[in-house]
Amino acid sequence: MSISVHTIDARGHILLETMRDYFGATPEVMFREIQSMVNTTVEVLKDKGINYQDLRTALVPRTDRFEAGFIFDTQDIESSWYGLDVMKELLPLLDIKSNHSVQCGDLIGDNQELIFSILQESLVLSRNLDFVHGSALYCVYINNLTESGLERISKALSNFKAYVGYIPCTFSSRARIYLSTILANSFLKHGSKVIMGHEDDRPNEENINMVGYPFEEYGMKVYSLQSMYFGVLLSYKIERPVFKGFESDTELSLNAISSQILPIEGFGVEIEEAKHGYLKSDKCGKLEKAGVEALSKDELADLIRSKVSESYIYNLSYLPEHDVSKFNVMLEIPRVDGGYPTRVVAALEYKPKEKLLRVITMH
Template sequence: MSTSIHTIDARGHIMLETMRDYFGLSPEVMFREIQGMVATTIDILNSKGIKYQDLRTALVPRTDRFEAGFIFDSQDIESSWYGLEVMKQVLPLLDLKSNHSVQCGDLIGNDQEFIFSVLQESLVLSRDLEFVHGTVLYCVYINNLTESGLERIHKSLSQFKPYVGFIPGTFSSRARIYLSTILANSFLKHGKKVIMGHEDDRPNEENINMAGYPFADYGLEVYSLQSMYFDVLLSYKIERPIFKGFESDTELSLNAISDQIFPIDGFEIKIEDAKYEYLKSAKCGKLEKAGIESLDKEDISDLIRSKVSDSYIYNLSYLPDHNVSKFNVMIEIPRPDGSYPTRVVTALEYKPQEKVLRVITMH
């Protein structure tokens, strides 16, 4: 029996990379360690009445949902704990049935001109902004929003004076890449349950509100587990290209489903004839919906290959009965009219011995 691993965060959390490199652990050993870590996390969540598989919508990108970073000017908040005052405005706006990952942080960075430029490019304003310094601007990033939900939150927050506007995070942009480098995962909302990390030397049987926000006031109940499990396996990664020095994130994600690890950016992308015909015809043509119906197999393979290194891999699965390792990747396909690109989820089988990524489906 195989468990689909929603995501592995070795990009923002260095535990797996440090453990592998310090002890010189082989891919075979790391495969067992990561699989064991996943099993432990699932057991902890089960003990708290939470099913790991039910958290998928908060932990992986979706083609039918939106993301945004809501920006607040802390100069307009009297309390030094401005994050609390902001969260008091945000929490009541989240549907009690919905799943979201929530990240927070100040717009930090030495290059203030760059920060100002990405705000000019992407910020959907609620009011005029007089830019002073990035560190006085506070961001709350929320994923898995419906389009109407995003508009509702934006409209409601516009009644709160410190609210400046939001940065769209659904599609690739310099602003989204910037946010992916500065924000920290705060908590995961699963319906009426809030999940977060607590100290690694605290028992997993306890539930501690490390964020300190008044979740109970808004009908939410806090559940926590040791941060090494939350940070690695329950933290959403805002999509961005794989920068030099962060290749270990992909390596360790692959190591969660295989004990043979190779750089996948040089792999052949294989689309079988029957699969290509299916993608052209199924459900009115999946390739047509993606706007790439005119491309032949080789063109589509080249397109997928060019995009594999532009994002992270997720929905990781190992099927021991068939010795199959597979994962998903989100690719963005530009539209000829210059409007928002088409987002396509591509499921790929990882075949390390052949240096091949075989296309399973696209949707």
């Protein structure tokens, strides 16, 4: 049976890494355990009337969508539960048909100068901000936004006293990396259905609003499942490089589709001649925009190899009829004209025996 997993979060959720290391589980054992978790998650969602495959747009990066962290000054909110006040402003602004992952958190950190410099660098202000301390600022991060949707939300929020502005997070930046380290997944919005985690000792048949926001007032209904499934399989990961000490996220993501796990940083990249010709003809527009359409096959392979560790892998699939394990990775390529980087998705086959990543397509 073919396997398709949108994303595995072993970066912000420690369950899989702890299980592997504590029990000394082999890749073969972890492959079975991860597949068991995937199957359980799919079945639990199905019982709640939710198709796991339909959640993809909220769980993986996209080249045609935008992401942003909306910033609020909690000093302008009287309630100590400022997250509730913020959500009462944000929830009615989300298209009832749209899919999003929503993450929340205060701008915490010991280095206040760093936080201030990040805000100076990236924050698109809606009003003046008197910076006192990062922990007084609250962020709600939303992915899978259209450009017009992002602008519409920001404009509407400008009427809310606590709203400061937003941090664009579509492209790589210090701000996006920082937010990826401090925010926690709150819920996943799938149309009018809101999905979140509940206690692991509570049955999956129950649906509990653990965050307490009034979703029903805005035409939404809450569905929940045990947090170990939500945290590992239904949590969006904000893009960032694979830092030292976090390699297990890539390893365990690969382990979802293969029982042979090797560090892909040392792999070669294989581009067949016919594939290179196809990419340069049918995909020329995207490659030309990235300024790489003139690269030779070997030069393009070197570029892909250098970019693989700059983000995480997702859209993990195993096709048993062809014995093919494959995944996607988002490549962000600086443009020669100085504009925004070009984001290109590379679909790669994982070939551990040959220590190769074979390019399937780029788009």
